[in-house]
Amino acid sequence: MVFNNWRIRRVGQAVFTVWAVLTLSFALVRLMPGNPMGAMLVQLEQSGMNPARARELVEARLSVRPDQPIPIAYMNYLTSTLQGDLGQSIASGEPVANEIAQALPWTLFVMSWSLCITFVLGVVIGALMAYWEGGRLDVGLTSWAILMGSIPFYVLAFLLLIFLSYRFGWFPTGGKYVAGTEPGFNLPFISGVMYHAILPVLSMLVASGVASLGMRGNSIRVLGSDYLRVARLRGLSDLTISSQYVARNAMLPMYTTLLINIGEMFGGSVVLEQVFQYKGLGYYLYRAVNIRDYPRMMGGFMVITIAVVIALFIADMTYSMIDPRAGGASNESY
Amino acid sequence: MTTTQPHRLQTHEPILELNDVSVTFSMDRGDSRVVDEVTLDIERNEVLGIVGESGSGKSMLASALLDAVVDPGTVSGEITFHPQDEPSVSVLELSKADRQRFRWEQIAMVFQGAMSSFNPVRTIRTHFVETLSAHDDDIETGMKRAAGILEDLYLDPDRVLDSYPHELSGGMKQRALIALSLVLEPEVLVMDEPTAALDLLMQRSIIGLLEEIKTQYDLTIVFITHDLPLVADIADRVAVLYAFEIAELGPTEEILSEPAHPYTRLLLKSTPNLQAPIESMQPVEGAAPDPVNVPEGCSFHPRCPLADETCQANDPDAATVSDRHTADCHHYEAAPGAIPLEPPEMDEIERTPRHHGSAGEPLLSLDGLEVHFETEQKGLGLFGEPETVSAVDGVSLDIYENDVVVLVGESGCGKTTLGKAAIGLQEPTGGTVRYRGQDIYGDDSDVDATDRFSADEIRRALQIVHQDPGSSLNPHHRIRSILEAPLKQWYDDLDGNDRQSRILGLLEHVGMTPADDYIDRYPHQLSGGEQQRVALIRAMLLNPELILADEPISALDVSLRVEMMDLLIQLQETFNTSYLFVSHDLSNARYIAEKTGGRIGVVYLGELVEIGPPEQIIHDPQHPYTRALRWATPQLTYRDDRAQTPPIRTIDIPDPTDPPSGCRYHTRCPEARKVCAQSAPATKSGSDAEGHEVACYRVQDDHDYWEDAPIDDADLD
Incomplete structure (x- = not known):
């Protein structure tokens, strides 16, 4: 069977x-x-x-x-x-697969940064809120998290663009790297890439609001658990308790959320990259929709769906590594 | 209370001295004092049992001993600890660092929730290692010590240490937790309901182990429980807590045989057990007080039959009953006369013998019933056979009209699954269930179309009352709509007024008055006992013919259990229903079966090993497993044979995915012989009593079993 x-x-x-x-x-x-x-x-x-x-x-x-x-x-x-043949783009006549291969890394670059920072921010802020539950910091951060959670990322993106780029001129208004730099492993190019990615990454950080609220709830649950009480009585150090007991257990549910977020971020990239004129997969898809470039659209959607499926599959497969209770390795009473 | 030095021992050497210890919580409704000026000495190397109902402050008292009361509670008073060869310390005045060392090195604690006392993502070994390193102990010698303790608790150290908590059974986890609490060699072990979540056999075995551990590791044990019979088995002295104060304190023997406080006497009478005649068991009237609003004077006076003006005005001091026995009561001398422990002789209530057995057609007939579950396959391999758990394996049982059958067994033995299959909630994988001769799971072609019952009729006739009333009532509905739903479904000719009067009548019938008030409440506004009553009424409204009552009283406080059981029995008489009870407690099973003239069925690993009238099951059990259960049931008498060896080979239940061959009990049975491992015994008559049947070779006088060689432990590995 x-x-x-x-x-x-x-x-x-x-x-x-x-x-x-x-x-x-x-x-x-x-x-x-x-x-x-x-x-x-x-x-x-x-x-x-x-x-x-x-x-x-x-x-x-x-x-x-x-x-x-x-x-x-x-x-x-x-x-x-x-076999990887997704047809040819109507607009350019290039094979769609090639075009996607060129655009995808940029989107992945922005996305992975947003995901990492969102996750770390969410966990840290959530843990802080839980630790000072009911205190002023908790109330303040909770309001902040709710505010972040309720702002659509593209609104934040526009605000950032208007103020930081157009008004103050601190950041570029579009593009992926500094024109004229040689693509490759050289400092001007890489720093230019980072510079251009800052605003898109920042606007995706609204997701950390929801994440931190989730982490807060998880941590409070763990803080009230019996094993934490026993750990304190056993005299374990605060560091062990906060890292190995509270954080470790509170982060477990976050892991799945993190990987599910990948799908959301891909979807978000369509609008985000349009706002920042950032020529990644999302930008490419948006253009395809506008000019009815069907092969491109199909190819783009397919890649996104498959990426999400793979992300969730990875989440499923690896969850048992971080949580011994999950997965097939259970053997109750030996 | 401070003037007379209550609960003090002059002659003995105390290890812990408590002086006016209070635990206070500030709440919106006012200060709530959950431990009220307790003064108590704990002797070195004694086992002190602290008994109280839920909400009596016993857990708080335990936490106070380690200065570990959770925020925002505060401990006041004085707790002095006298270590063996070191100067005394005042526990409540320790610095943070000293306190961290004091806990676990001097006093360790075992909590009720062993299931959740371990970090789920770390192995048991890590728990030991981090405890040792937090206390700057040498890891290597410490782990050797840990392995030794685990072995003393009948656990395989290597396997247990490398397991994650969820891989251990409840009993194993509890023992691992005890080992963890002993790893730093403390002098005092505080145990807060350490066996509450465990089965009787495991409970009793752990109590036995504690006795050994105590001598071996030179411990003083404070054992906190709601279960008076349990503590009778282990404690040297018992303190009875009522309303956050000590009501009575004395040697176990005296507390059990000559209790002086009215509360202790009433509590003893309300505790079901195997020996006392059931007529003597009576509930304690009334309810325990709220910590914000403790009655003036003696806190027990509203429930006390002896109360007078003195009791209402003055809080009694501890009165000396005998040398080491005190009771906080003005009338302790009158109490034994006013509240006799023995039942009055004259009213020998005649027990209505039920006509079951061969009388008439069975209401429900189980024949070779099997329920097998397939589980996820173990291990990391990609291919393999799924495991099969036979929750119920070949059970045949007839239930008649007005019949009562109580199924008893350890958790995981399949008694609930058997019950659910019997009332049509769990489709069996083999065998049949017949309701008045008709197979309820499908094939009814052999019944005439005119006599056939529809699925709805069967559903209505077979009802269930769940274990946890809190979660079986919809929290968003008022009692009215909860109880109206079944009426609307089945009696659509009733109008609103009829329904209401019927519900009100029933509420009154079960003692929930004023019913007008109760009918508009939400479930959370009711106590546990009242919720269970509502659940019971809901089942009764359908006028069912059989009710499966799945541990209906185990969620209730001890003093309420007898009351609830009486109500169940009384409702059965009123409504002419049959009951299929599921219980893990032999005392409760006996109470119900004896009062209704029903039968007790003993289930082990999916098989019905013995069934019969309670007299036979309790007083003359034939199956060795029934005997083990009987041994495991705590009794209210002081036993000299407390340390006797358990009548079982191993404490732990075999893996249900891989049940033993032959008689399934042979791996734990002290009487097992070779034949038991080879073939399973058939069910035979166990005694002359009607309906007494046993599946064991030992009831067959002429069987080859008697010539066979006994199994030794080597055969079982």
């Missing part, structure tokens, strides 16, 4: 989700009102191309051949997608 093993089940679920996403985007291209194929054909024909040539182009770029029977088309689509 192989399927009784939860690890295998999780792999199965992940594979199924990816398959479902692929199939859905296959179906969407054909079923969407004003279907992309038709739209693309019309677009090309209007620009003066002859219908036969336009059809050829559509077939090449969307990897869709309207005359093919659906099952064969579906199989071809699946095989080419799995």
Whole structure:
């Protein structure tokens, strides 16, 4: 009974989700009102191309051949997608896979910084609030956290942009690196990259508000637990208690939230990168939607979905490493 | 209280002296004093039992001994600790650093919640190591000592130390916690309800171990519990706490046989046990006082049958009953006469013998019932067979109309699953459950269409009352709507007024008056006992034929249990229902079965090993497991054989995913012989008594068992 093993089940679920996403985007291209194929054909024909040539182009770029029977088309689509062929961009004529490969690292760069800082901020602030529960610091930080949690990140992004970039001119208003620097491992380029990423990262930090409230609740729960009381009676040092007892246990639920946040951040990057003219995956997707560049859109969505699926899969697989109670290793009374 | 030096011992050498110790919490409603000027000596090397109902301040007193009362409580008074060869210390005046050393090195504490006393993400070993290093102890010798203590507690040190807390059973965790508390060799061990969450057998075994540990490690033990019979088994002296003060203090034997305080006497009478005639068991009327609002004078006077003006005006001092026995009562001399422990001779209440057994068709008939659960597979491998737990394995049982069957067994033995399968809440994987001859899980083709019961009718006839009334009532609904729901569902011809009068009538019937007031309350505005009554009424409103009562009284305070059981029995008579009780406590089982003329069924690892009338099960048990349960049930008499060896081979229950071959009990059975490991005994008649059946070779006089060689421990490994 192989399927009784939860690890295998999780792999199965992940594979199924990816398959479902692929199939859905296959179906969407054909079923969407004003279907992309038709739209693309019309677009090309209007620009003066002859219908036969336009059809050829559509077939090449969307990897869709309207005359093919659906099952064969579906199989071809699946095989080419799995081989990394996501079609060609209408706007540029480049393979979508290449374009995504170029844009993705920038988004990942901003995202990983935001995630790390959000997580650390959330944990530290949450722990502080819990430690001084009911005190002035707690009340102040809680209000701050609620404020942060209720501001949409793009509003903060606009505010930062207006004040820090346009008004005071401390930060660039757009772009990814300083023009004229040589991309590679050299100081001017790297420092330029960091400089340009600061504002996007800052605006994503609103998420730390919610995270810190979560951490606060978890910590208060742990602070009231029996094992903490026993640990104090056993005379353990404050450092051991705060790190190994309180923080360790309070952070467990945060871990899953962290990885679920990845999905949110990807979604957020679409708007964020538009605001900052930061040419990552989100920017690229937004443009694709605007100009109805279907291959790009499909490719972008697919990459995001798969990334989220992988992140959650990693969360599932690694959770038992940080929490011995989770996972298949349980053996009650030996 | 300060004038007469109460609870002081002149002749003995105290290890702890408490002088006017109070614990106070400031609350919005006023100061709440949860320990009120307790003055007490604790002798070196004694076991002092502190007994009290929940909310009597006993846990606070325990914490005060270590100056470990949680914020914002404050301890006042004086606690002096006299170590063996060192100068005395005043516990409440220690500096922070000294206090940290004092705790655990001199006085250690074991909490009630062993389940949650370990950090879930660290191994047991880490707990020992960090304790040793926090007290600058040598880790290596310390861990050797720890391994020694664990072995003394019948645990395998290597396995336990490398486990995470969740990998140990409750009993193992509790013993590991005791070992952890002893690792720095303290002189005093304070135990706050250390066995409350454990099964009877484990409880009794741990009590036995404590006795050994105490001598071996030269300990003084303060044992705090709500369970008077339990403490009778281990304590040298008992202090009875009532309303945050010591009501009575004396040697265990005297407290049990000649208690002087009316409260102690009433408490003794209200405690179900195996020996006293059930007619003598009576609840203590009234409720314990709120800490903000303790009655003037003697705090017990509102509940005391002896109370007069003196009691209302003056708080009594400790009166000397005998040499080492004191009672805080004005009328301690009159108490034995006014509250006799023995039942009055004349009213021998005739017990209505129930007609069960062969009489009539069974109401519910279980035949070879099996419930198997598949669990997640162990280990990190990707492939493998899932484990199967047979929660119930081949149980056959008939329940008749007006019948009462009490299922008794350790936790995890499948008694609740068996009950749920019987009333149609847990689909069995094998065997059948028949309600008046009709299979309730499907196949009813052999019943005539005209006689067939619909699923709804069966559902209504078989009802359940859960263990925890607090969580079985919807907290957002008033009592009215909780109780109206079943009426609306099943009796749609009733209008609002009929429903209301029916509910009011029932509320009054169970003693919840004024019913008009109760009907508009929310569940959290009721006490635990009242919540359980509401849950009970809700089940009764459907006029069911059988109620599964799953540990209906274990969430209640000791002094309320008898009252609740009486109510259950009385309702059964009124409504003509049958009960299937589930209990882990043999005393309660006996009380109910004896009062209703029912049967007790003993369940072990999913099998019904013995069933019969309470007289047989309690006084003449045939199955060795029943005997072990009986041994494990604390009794209210002072026993000389307290340190006797337990009638079981091993303390811990075998892994239910891998039950022993043959008779499942053979791994723990002191009487097991080779044949027991090979084949399981059939169920045979256990005695002449009607309905007494036992699944053990020992009731078969002519069986090969008697020629077989006994199993020795080597065979079991």
